[in-house]
Amino acid sequence: MKQAAIIGGTGYGALELIRLLQNHPYVNVTKLISRSEEGVEVQDRYPHIRAVFxxxxxxxxxxxxxxxxxxxxxxxxxxxxxxLPQLDDGTKQFIDLSGDLRIDEPGVYEKWYGLDAPQETIQKEAVYGLTEWKKDSVRSGRIISNPGCFATAALLGLLPLLPDYAEENGIIIDGKTGVSGAGRKQSLMTHFSETNENVTAYKTGAHQHTPEIEQYLTEAGNNPVTTMFQTHLIPMTRGIMNTMYVNVKKKTDFQALYETYYADSSFVRIQPAGVMPVTKQVLGSNFCDIGLSFDERTGRLLIVSVIDNLGKGASGQAVQNMNVMNGWEETEALWSVPQYP
Incomplete structure (x- = not known):
């Protein structure tokens, strides 16, 4: 059995990792690291895992x-x-769920995150872990940069269109997320009275997943891509829906294009023609469900992509990457029916 540690042990992402890895056949979580909670039994802080972890x-x-x-x-x-510079001994596998290693250009990272860029040697070794797109690189990688939640839903929804079908500068991404995407730290915006029966547009023109989305769409299309990306907070706990609008260069059977592109992808489910997914159908899972509709009147393709922000948008994808890195079936500990209702 491989031994795993989770740094940042009090967040939602860590708790989801524990839940998923509890039934993994090849991995034991033996260290949950939190400076603020050192010495405290995990089940005393989180009673939902009592007697299990x-x-x-x-x-x-x-x-x-x-x-x-x-x-x-x-x-x-x-x-x-x-x-990472302190802990990396050159032998361990690291999977980072933050945005630290996703952006290639130091200046771009510093602009959007307001933090110092990572060391160049670590940044260059890190592999971007969008598993469906970078599986070969993940398989040979040792340090994985887990994609952002909005970026995961956006890229999986748009990659089949590049480079042949999408106009590079006509992409609009309307993103909606539940409150768990903001983490456990309390804030006025995620206070129940502020969130309930309310929809809030936030980080207008400043969301840190913007350069991530554009960087990897640019890579996929071999041409610079600029997006209009706006996020919204909605009153639910888990889930992301990206509704994306794309001006197309030429028409094709887009349904067949997507079905072929993801034919071998375990966790991407293309909806039947004309059917749009809802967030509840991926709740608690590692699935990304995608629906398509081409508007003949405007010449635009509409793509709706849904994920669980803590599943495919974070911990589920991290486990998927770990599986691929170690040569296991990518579905280990992840292949289950989403929660419903």
Whole structure:
């Protein structure tokens, strides 16, 4: 059995990793690291895992990771940048769930995240872990940069159109997310009285997933891509829906295009023609469900892409990447029916 540690052990992403890995046939989570909770039994803080996960929160040191094979960094942006140079001994696998290693250009990262860029050597070694697109690179990688939640839904919804079908500068992405996407830290925006029966547009023109989406669409299309991307907070706990509008260069059978592109992808489900997905149908899962509709009047293709932000948008995709890195079936610990209702 491989031994895994999770850094940032009090967040939703870490708790979802514990839930998923509890039934993994080849991995045990033996370290849950939180400086603020060191020495506390995890089940005393999170009673939903009582009797199932019996570890105690650990402190953070290189010694704590001596017998660890796989390290998940489920902490805010900036943490991986500071920790990786200290903790990396060249043998462990690291999967970072933050945005620290997603952006190639240091200046772009610093502009959008407001933090110092990561060390160049670590950045160059990191593999972008959008598994359906980069599986060969993930398979040979040791440090994985897990994609952002909005970016995952956007890229999976748009990649089949590049380079042949999408106009590079006509892409609009309207994103909606539940409150768990903001993490556990309290804020006025995610306060129940502010969120309930309300829809809030936030980070207008400033969402940090914008350069990530544009960087990888540019790579896929071999031409610079600019998007109009706006996020909204809606009153639900989990889920992301990206509604995307694309001016097309030429028409084709888009339904067949997507079905062929994702024919071998375990976790991308293309809806029947004319059927749009809803967030509830991927709840608690690693699926990304995509629906399509071509508007003859405007010449635009509409794509609706839904994921669970803690599943395919974070911890589920991290486990999927871990599986691929280690030569296991990518569906290990992930192949289950979404929660319903």
């Amino acid at each position: 019996k570890e105690t929160f650990s402190g953070l040191s290189k010694e704590e990771l001596t017998d660890i094979d796989i390290v998940f960094i489920a902490a805010p942006a900036g943490v991986a940048n500071s920790l």
